[in-house]
Amino acid sequence: MTLPPTVDAELGDDGIWRVDGGDLGCARLLIHLRRHVMTLEAGTVVHLTSTDPVAPIDLPAWCRLTGHVYRGPVEQPGRPTYAIEVASAPAPTAPDRPWHRA
Template sequence: MPDLVVDGGDKLCVQLLIELRGHVRTAGPGAVIHLIASDPAAPVDLPAWCHLTGHTYLGPVPGAERPTYALRVAGESKETEEAKPWHVA
């Protein structure tokens, strides 16, 4: 069961990652976040972003009505630039 569900709607992955960064900060270490994302790049971008920042990508959520991906918030992670989620701050 997730601690938080983020509905990304039709946003592009870069927008989703910028928004997700704020949710990660709020949720705190160990929290499981489910991200609903229709962008076809999400299954590639989200695991890459997790690898970059140190969060744990848990994969697609089975049985979800819409494409949903899970991650676990790391206790220690790397911050990214505010408007550039692919650049470590």
């Protein structure tokens, strides 16, 4: 699998990273999320927007696999958004298949 280009991410004034997953399916979404959280300090919160209907199932499962903290849905107008807190020592995963441990 070829790694897709990076999705948009920006740091809000409130210190929360916002990652726009758009309409990507969860497999590609997790590749982007993995890339992004690898660059962040432990305890950093990321708000991920995604219209993928499987995201509320796959994101908590991925967090359990890696050790990141799934904080759940975020109340906000527009597309569904989910909060994830970066772990201090996440389990490594494969770059092109982040749903598999490395």
